[in-house]
Amino acid sequence: MNGSPASKGIDLLRAVPGLKWLLTRRWFQFAVVLPNLAFFYFFVIAGVFGSPVGSRNISIIFVWILWWFLLIAVMVPLASRVWCTVCPIPFFGEWYQRRALIGVRVGKPGVGRNQMAGFNKRWPKALSNIWLQNFSFLLLCTFGVALITRPIVSALVFAGLVGLATALHVVYRQRAFCSYVCPISGFLSLYSMCSFIEIRSEDPDTCARCTDKACLAGGDAGWGCPWNVNPSKLDRNNYCGLCTECLKTCTHDNMTVRARPFCSDTRLKGYDEAYKAFIMISLALAYSVVLMGPWGTIKDWANPTERGRWGGFALYASALWALALVIVPALFYAASRLGRRFAGATHVPMKEIFLGFSGVLVPLGLMAWIAFSIPLILVNGSYIINVVSDPMGRGWDLLGTARFPWTPFYPQSAPYLQVPVLFIGLYYALRSGDGFARSAFGAGPAAAKGAAPVAILSTAVACGFLWLFVG
Amino acid sequence: MISKRDELLSGFLVLAVLAGIPWWVMRQERSANAVPDGANVHVINLTAVADGGIYTFEDMVGHNYWRRRPVVARPVVRVGEKVLFRLRSADVTHGFSIPELQVGPIYIEPGSVTEVRFEPSEPGQYLIQCTFRCGGCHEEMFAILEVLGPHGEPFPEDMRLKLPPRVKCPLRDC
Numbered sequence: 001m002n003g004s005p006a007s008k009g010i011d012l013l014r015a016v017p018g019l020k021w022l023l024t025r026r027w028f029q030f031a032v033v034l035p036n037l038a039f040f041y042f043f044v045i046a047g048v049f050g051s052p053v054g055s056r057n058i059s060i061i062f063v064w065i066l067w068w069f070l071l072i073a074v075m076v077p078l079a080s081r082v083w084c085t086v087c088p089i090p091f092f093g094e095w096y097q098r099r100a101l102i103g104v105r106v107g108k109p110g111v112g113r114n115q116m117a118g119f120n121k122r123w124p125k126a127l128s129n130i131w132l133q134n135f136s137f138l139l140l141c142t143f144g145v146a147l148i149t150r151p152i153v154s155a156l157v158f159a160g161l162v163g164l165a166t167a168l169h170v171v172y173r174q175r176a177f178c179s180y181v182c183p184i185s186g187f188l189s190l191y192s193m194c195s196f197i198e199i200r201s202e203d204p205d206t207c208a209r210c211t212d213k214a215c216l217a218g219g220d221a222g223w224g225c226p227w228n229v230n231p232s233k234l235d236r237n238n239y240c241g242l243c244t245e246c247l248k249t250c251t252h253d254n255m256t257v258r259a260r261p262f263c264s265d266t267r268l269k270g271y272d273e274a275y276k277a278f279i280m281i282s283l284a285l286a287y288s289v290v291l292m293g294p295w296g297t298i299k300d301w302a303n304p305t306e307r308g309r310w311g312g313f314a315l316y317a318s319a320l321w322a323l324a325l326v327i328v329p330a331l332f333y334a335a336s337r338l339g340r341r342f343a344g345a346t347h348v349p350m351k352e353i354f355l356g357f358s359g360v361l362v363p364l365g366l367m368a369w370i371a372f373s374i375p376l377i378l379v380n381g382s383y384i385i386n387v388v389s390d391p392m393g394r395g396w397d398l399l400g401t402a403r404f405p406w407t408p409f410y411p412q413s414a415p416y417l418q419v420p421v422l423f424i425g426l427y428y429a430l431r432s433g434d435g436f437a438r439s440a441f442g443a444g445p446a447a448a449k450g451a452a453p454v455a456i457l458s459t460a461v462a463c464g465f466l467w468l469f470v471g
Numbered sequence: 472m473i474s475k476r477d478e479l480l481s482g483f484l485v486l487a488v489l490a491g492i493p494w495w496v497m498r499q500e501r502s503a504n505a506v507p508d509g510a511n512v513h514v515i516n517l518t519a520v521a522d523g524g525i526y527t528f529e530d531m532v533g534h535n536y537w538r539r540r541p542v543v544a545r546p547v548v549r550v551g552e553k554v555l556f557r558l559r560s561a562d563v564t565h566g567f568s569i570p571e572l573q574v575g576p577i578y579i580e581p582g583s584v585t586e587v588r589f590e591p592s593e594p595g596q597y598l599i600q601c602t603f604r605c606g607g608c609h610e611e612m613f614a615i616l617e618v619l620g621p622h623g624e625p626f627p628e629d630m631r632l633k634l635p636p637r638v639k640c641p642l643r644d645c
Contacts, residue, residue: 030481038488045496052536052561056582101481103473152533220472305537386582392496395559395584396503402583 009258012197013247023244023257026222027102029085037088040158042391047155051393055406057151058391059158061383064148069377072191073370077262080195081188084241089161090178093169094226104222111173112217112224118169123176129272133186134279138324140183141283142317145290145303153305175226178241185241190276191366192237193265194428198258199231199240199247206254207232215246215255222249231255236265238273266359266432271351274358275329281361281461282324284368288468292375332358335453343441343450356436357454360429364458367425368465371418375469378414382407415470422469426462430455503584504557512553512588515546517614519558519565519579519601524608524640526599531561543642547617550594556587566602569616576602591618595630608640 013020022028039062047059054060075082095101097116105115140147140157147153161182168177178185201207215231218224222245225231229239231246232254246255268274289295290302301312336357340348383406387393390402397403430451437451506514518531520541527541535541548554556574558567560581568575572589579585591597601612613634619626 027477027481034481034484034488037485038492041488042492042496045492046533048534049496049532051582052531052533053563053581057533095485100473100478101485102477105473150533150537152537155533390582393582394500394503395582396499398499 009198009260011202012257012259014256015259019257020247024248026104026248029243030101032086033088033091036086037091040088044155044158046392047151047153047158049392050151052151053393054149054151055380055383056387056390056393058387059151059154060148061380061387063154065376065380066384069373072366072373076188076191076366077194077370078196079242080192080197080237081185081240081242083188084178084185085243087178087184089158089182090165090169090175092162093166093177094175096166097169097174098223104218104220106218106220113214114218114223116173118173119171120173121171123172123180127180129270130180130186130189130276131272132181133183133189134272134275136181137183137186137276138279138283138321141287142320144283144287145299146305149303150305174224174228175241179227179239186276187280189238190273190280190362191369192240193362194263194366195237196259196262198234198237198260198264199242199244199255200234200258201232202254202256204232206252210252210254212251214249214251218245219249219251221251222246224249236267236269238265263363263428263432266362266435268355268359268362270355274332274355275325277358277361277365278328278332279324281365281368282320282328284365284372285461285464285468286320286323288368288372288465292372293468331457332361332454335457338453339437339450342452343437343446345441345446345450348440353440356440357433357451359436360433360454360458363428363432364425364462367421367428368462371421371425371465371469374417374421375411375414378411379408381409418469419466422462422465426458429458429462433458506555508553512555513548514555514557515548516557517544517546517559517567519560519567519605519612521562521565521606521608523642524601524606524610524612525642526567526612526614531559536561543614545615545617546599547619548591549619549623550591550621553590554588558585558587559583563605564603565605565612567599568602569597569599571597572616578603591616594618594620594624594626596626596632598632598634611635611637611640 013023043059043063046057050057050059071083097118098105099117106113107115109120110116111120143153147157164181165177168181210232212219213232214221216224225246226243227239227241231240234240268277290299297312298316300309301316304310304313333354336354337350339357340346340350340353382404385401385404388401389399390396433451433454434447437447441447441450506512516528516530517526518529519526520531523540525541525543528544529535529541531541556567558579560579562581564581565579566576567579567585567587568577572591574587574589577585577587595618597616597618599614599616601609605612615632615634617626
């Protein structure tokens, strides 16, 4: 079920002419990050010095309408964590650590064979998971409505993330910020499991024989994996940031980029990952209610900066945290336990069953987020035409489209797109649950009985989204 | 391995981005605010703010809009002067009108600059008012335009305007 070093797919480095040459250039990552850094920097400036009106500020429209849609509906499904390849947030920290933007340093002090500046401390073992990312993302999303409507809030969060990333790069080795702290990285890691592409070793035996381990330890040709994973043993997409360093460092030319079937990785490996899935599905549900539902009071509660209803906000925040951290996990635990009982497999540890079945929320959650994002881009997409011409809402007119009227783009078509997207998510969720049940309970009626409660719960969740989206 | 030339070039590109973008923003801002006949015109920048229902001289942008309530503007011009109001909204659609001078009513949309030109001929105080329901403070969203004589002489006392007291949205800063 999981992608593995031996799994088959289309070797994109062979199939796409020039791709291997491009990805193995040392300047490749710098070349893709720099334009993104320019945009990001401009978004911060626009948030601070531009119009306070969200719909007239590029930092809101480009990030929370355009980027979000491209990220969740295009980048993650098609290209895994390609956002991490181009992300400008760790740029300054990494520049400090490496004291190079393109080249590679070898020697001491440092990590592996690479010379690196900073304290190079190891990240605390107790925090070597995605719990911090879970809580930071949930916290950020609790204030999400203010974040996605107030340019200054977005700008402060962007600048704060860059500052935090830089500070952590100074203290800790490699990309500790990206691996363990970044709130965006957490959900990218989860949903990259569904992606159509993966970086894996071409031949596991070559890796097994390799004594050099340049992909991990670095070398003359590149940096050791900045995400501190062993690329030769990659069997899931979760913690591979697609930085392409392993393609450059491998002395056996044994790392490659492969196209593969959708949702090839299905297993969650820890409670932190399972909780990420619970948090994401809960947030999709909450945002669908707040941003698309007809309930004005809840909308007011979710955005205390609008009317200052802090009491209502406390209620909203409590409900959101309870849903994400207690109610949804409890429902899945109960369904998993029931499944174990129905399958007559009480000898299988509950942790294994719970984590195994939690995997169904990965495709379902991803597709629910895509479905949620479709009307956002259809209804608000025309603001993009305004803000490219007047990015700061200051009365500029760079392209002559600053006064383009707000024009929803076929909003009536949204349900026709949302429903199939949700059904695709449900199909892959059921398939994932069935696959796990077969592996845990054996093929036959036991697997079907074991998978049934989680299948019913997943279907109920999908129906809940359907009701919210199409009424 | 490190190539000094590559690192210098890439470092220069980063610096170019960090310095170039603010420079470009300031340049755009200057050109957007340029008034063709600026030397002969008294330009008054006003921003309408729904929270508190006020017009202000202050430029309300991301970093200051949420921190404090701006000071209410009291524009002063002279008889015979060419006046250009450059109007912005910090939040929602507002209106602008000086009924006694037949200026407006016009809409002020957020994210754009609306310009109004006029030439006052009589000294006095004139009521500026919002003509588009912009929020809870709309009914009290007034300001006063003072028109002095051609050489700055004060206007006659009987032309002094008295605004109704603010009940719903009292002013804090003036």
